[in-house]
Amino acid sequence: xxxxxxxxxxxxxxxxxxxxxxxxxxxxxxxxxxxxxxxxxxxxxxxxxxxxxxxxxxxxxxxxxxxxxxxxxxxxxxxxxxxxxxxxxxxxxxxxxxxxxxxxxxxxxxxxxxxxxxxxxxxxxxxxxxxxxxxxxxxxxxxxxxxxxxxxxxxxxxxxxxxxxxxxxxxxxxxxxxxxxxxxxxxxxxxxxxxxxxxxxxxxxxxxxxxxxxxxxxxxxxxxxx
Amino acid sequence: xxxxxxxxxxxxxxxxxxxxxxxxxxxxxxxxxxxxxxxxxxxxxxxxxxxxxxxxxxxxxxx
Numbered sequence: 001x002x003x004x005x006x007x008x009x010x011x012x013x014x015x016x017x018x019x020x021x022x023x024x025x026x027x028x029x030x031x032x033x034x035x036x037x038x039x040x041x042x043x044x045x046x047x048x049x050x051x052x053x054x055x056x057x058x059x060x061x062x063x064x065x066x067x068x069x070x071x072x073x074x075x076x077x078x079x080x081x082x083x084x085x086x087x088x089x090x091x092x093x094x095x096x097x098x099x100x101x102x103x104x105x106x107x108x109x110x111x112x113x114x115x116x117x118x119x120x121x122x123x124x125x126x127x128x129x130x131x132x133x134x135x136x137x138x139x140x141x142x143x144x145x146x147x148x149x150x151x152x153x154x155x156x157x158x159x160x161x162x163x164x165x166x167x168x169x170x171x172x173x174x175x176x177x178x179x180x181x182x183x184x185x186x187x188x189x190x191x192x193x194x195x196x197x198x199x200x201x202x203x204x205x206x207x208x209x210x211x212x213x214x215x216x217x218x219x220x221x222x223x224x225x226x
Numbered sequence: 227x228x229x230x231x232x233x234x235x236x237x238x239x240x241x242x243x244x245x246x247x248x249x250x251x252x253x254x255x256x257x258x259x260x261x262x263x264x265x266x267x268x269x270x271x272x273x274x275x276x277x278x279x280x281x282x283x284x285x286x287x288x289x
Contacts, residue, residue, distance in 0.1 A: 021241035103239035
């Protein structure tokens with residue numbers, strides 16, 4: 001039972017060749033590059049969405065922070081499309097892999113912190129001590145703030161992984177329960193099916209929201225450090 | 227948990243870096259956002275031509 005549930009999260013290998021690279025690269029096919037002056041509807045809609053999202057995301061930053069806008073917009077596009085494609089039955093969601101999320105979270109967070117240290121050393125070090133603390137609390141508070149800073153990338157990665165994995169697992173479990181209940185009592189199976197439908201709607205929302213949250217937090221760390 | 231099996235981590239991280247940086251970003255950067263057209267001012271500015279202010283030898287061709 002245990003083995004059965006978790007096998008969908010193993011990195012997919014087909015005939016001995018790991019195809020995870022192809023699966024990660026697949027969502028980029030869904031965003032065609034604009035080649036003409038007036039594009040088709042698909043590209044126009046994507047262009048409008050990108051502009052809308054990037055304005056909303058980058059309006060709080062100064063010109064130095066706005067150099068990150070291309071990276072953040074492509075990040076949110078990548079995470080949203082990967083999460084939504086994972087909702088298809090029997091598909092593999094790369095964002096359930098902790099490796100991928102750490103690979104996204106740690107370099108981005110480290111980039112914002114290093115940028116803050118290089119450009120505004122005093123201001124970024126001042127973040128370790130909130131204003132108005134009593135003098136005898138200072139050593140302890142510096143330790144606490146350092147730990148809370150160092151835990152930011154881990155929290156980013158684990159948040160995304162855990163949310164998507166938990167949602168997929170829950171859907172598997174409730175689906176198996178509905179199937180098993182169908183032979184016992186049809187009414188209970190129907191109730192469980194309603195729960196499954198509601199959960200699917202929730203999962204769609206979670207897919208979108210998680211992408212949003214990830215990018216928003218990176219943007220927040222950037223704002224602190226520019 | 228199969229996510230903690232670190233043998234595949236290198237390949238996954240490498241392919242994510244590759245996708246995010248070399249595939250997606252050029253595609254997004256090709257979106258052109260032209261600014262709204264602004265009306266040009268019809269009165270052109272007065273040109274300051276430096277050759278009118280100083281009297282030079284060419285005005286007196288006999289010398």
